[in-house]
Amino acid sequence: MNRPTDSKSQALVMALACALLGACSTVEDAPKGDAAYAAIPPAPAVGVDYRISPDDILRIQIYHEPGLSLEDAQVTAAGMVRMPLVGDVSIAGLSASEASDVIAGRLGDRYLVSPQVTVFVKKAVGRRITVDGEVREPGLFPLDGRLGLQQAVALAKGPTRLASLSRIVVVRQSDGQRKAAMFDLGAIRKGQAPDPEILPGDTIIVGLSRAKAILGGALLALPAVGAGFVALDGGF
CATH class of the missing domain: 3.10.560.10 (Outer membrane lipoprotein wza domain like)
Incomplete structure (x- = not known):
């Protein structure tokens, strides 16, 4: 056969x-x-604001606070960014403007008066x-x-x-x-x-x-x- x-x-x-x-x-x-x-x-x-993802590289500027600003802040796998004074802040899934508000809120709770924060996505890795x-x-x-x-x-x-x-x-x-x-x-x-x-x-x-x-x-x-x-x- x-x-x-x-x-x-x-x-x-x-x-x-x-x-x-x-x-x-x-x-x-x-x-x-x-x-x-x-x-x-x-x-x-x-267009709608880009949503921040893990591993993204951000520039975080705190107006009049260069010591608190970050030039190359990497978002962790858990979606957090580590900020001076306040530690880890969860920002994954937020737009840059929303992340700015969240970080400003954390800083304003205990450390700064009416902080002005700007978040810019340098690299959407x-x-x-x-x-x-x-x-x-x-x-x-x-x-x-x-x-x-x-x-x-x-x-x-x-x-x-x-x-x-x-x-x-x-x-x-x-x-x-x-x-x-x-x-x-x-x-x-x-x-x-x-x-x-x-x-x-x-x-x-x-x-x-x-x-x-x-x-x-x-x-x-x-x-x-x-x-x-x-x-x-x-x-x-």
């Missing part, structure tokens, strides 16, 4: 997996158009995105504030000359699953489509062929996936 070829064996495994999942497809079937934007919304027109595929300089990039897909690709020095701009895959971890959606960067650049917001932890892959290679041919499980996303069954 002849053994099935490797390709036939792989096809059989995929077919069985699809039968168990209920429905499967490849990365080509990541939602597009309105379905993609339902999953990853356009970036807002008006705790929030990163990955840009890969047909770009000039793929890699990990810090996410400072809010960012659209077009700006995210620009962080990697833009697409290569032969990049496929109509098939940009955004992969996001959500509800314990990796989910993917596909966007047309050319249409976004021309103002013909909204620019989706990119979140910390997102992976942007320029070009469908590169997305398929990077994702390793992972199956996409279609059932029970909301908001127009497809969930990647398997790792990168």
